Amino acid sequence: MKQDFYEILGVDKGATAAEIKKAYRKQAIKYHPDKNPGNKEAEDMFKKAAEAYEVLSDPAKKQRYDQYGHAAFEGGGGGYGGGGMNMDDIFSQFGDIFGSAFGGGGFGGFSGFGGGARGHVKGSNLRIRVKLSLEEVANGVEKKVKVRRKVQADGVTFKTCPTCQGTGQVTRVTNTILGRMQTAASCTSCGGVGQIIDKKPAEADAHGMVVQEETVSIKIPGGVVDGMQLKVTGKGNGAPGNNGIPGDLLVLIEELDHPTLKREGDNLHFDLYISIAEAVLGTSKEIDTVSGKVRIKLEEGIQSGKILRLKGKGIPSINGYGSGDLLVHINVWTPKTLNKEQREFFESMMGDDNFTPHPEKSDKSFFEKVKDMFS
Known part of the structure; x- marks a missing residue:
């Protein structure tokens, strides 16, 4: 059974975003691989803390986790690492949490992994905002966007770092009252990459990178919500070195207002106005849905405030639980x-019995309707 995320970070369920971030930073520093070399238990705790923070720092994921627990992410429905996160994923997604706590240098603007012991770096992530209509949110859509990203220039070459001899780490020996202590740290000459630039073309920057514009196709599933962040792997900035890994493209979803439909979770609301004559005699009306217009029939004597429910005509669940x-x-x-x-x-109708209100037991009050909506 998976451990509770709040328990992993040591915070209460009502913790604020700042408190969650602070708790994760504390755990990350405590169990960081550089501070616990060869400690498998510390590495596991480091990964667990990263998984917990990935969910609890995202409002949409946190809401689903609070409601359904770990079951909310089973089956791959827009979930988290689920125990399969590697160090590359952890450092690329949460590098801003660490700040300068673990040093740096070498290839500035790139994230080294595990103090460089793995001999590669990952490029920085790029972030864009994509605006979607309600129809696109409901039906899913493929968007093509132009992205300016850094890639390695043609003709750039690298050579082994002379300081660390390609290991990405340097070993220091210090004398203490307890004896000689040996510690390993990321190489400051190459930033833990194990390589430095040998040759580069004139148009490349100091890291051997150039900026190129690329059209990226983004497949957005139906049911996304405003503020949700999607990740397109490998479409961020490139990284220097022969073993460099590109960063990711993070896509922030912005949902545009619809002129007649209002969204509430996976349900949609439509206000239909009819005349007194139409209410008395009955009629049919054409209304908007996310899949086009439909015509509905209104019975004779329909009352103001009545709510008609069109099953399955709302927004599909991002977790695959049907549609609202x-x-x-x-x-x-x-x-x-x-x-x-x-x-x-x-x-002349003021005293007519047909025009005198006679609500039936089946006619719910306003407060009962509000209660039904929220339940």
Whole structure:
């Protein structure tokens, strides 16, 4: 059974984003591989803390985790690392948490892994914002965006770092009252890469990189929510060295307002206004849905405030649990001005029993309808 994420980070369920970030930083520093070389238990705790922070730092994922626990991410539905995160994933996604706690140098702007023992670096991530209509959110869409990213220039070559001899680490021996202590640290000459630039073309920067524009295709599944972040692996900035790994492209979803439909979770709401005559005699009306217009029938004597539910006409669940519903709210429009004939008609109906309210037991009150909506 997987350990509770809040327990891993040592915070309460009501912890703020700042408290969660602070707790993760504390755990990451405590169990960082550089501080615990060869300690498998510390490495496992480091990964667990990263998995916990990946979920709890994302509002959408945190909400699903609070509601369903680890089951919310089973089956690969937009989840987290799930125990399969490697060190590359952890450092690339949470490098900003560490700041300068573990040194740096060498190839500035790139993230070294494990103090350089693995002999490669990962390029920095790029972030873009993609605006989606409600129809695109509901049906899923493939977007093509132009991205300016750094890649290795043609003709750039690297050679073994003379300081660390290609290991990415330097060993220091110090004398203490307890005896001679040996420690390993990331090489400051190459930043833990194990390589430095040998030759580069004139147009390349100090790291042997050039900026290129590339069209990236992004497949966005149906059911995403505003503020959700998707990752396109390997489409961020490139990294120097023969073993460099490109960073990722992080895509922030921005949901645009729809002119007639309002979203609430996976459900949609539509306000339908009808006249008194239409309410009395019944009618049919055409309304908007995310898959096009549909016509619905309104029965005779329909009451203002009635809610019609169109099953499955809402937004599909991002976790694959079916689709929400479209709730049509009936609003009977009362005319504000009447001509003489109309006024005389309604005045003659003032005492008519048919025009006297007789709510049935099945007619729910306003507060009952609100309670049903939120339950």
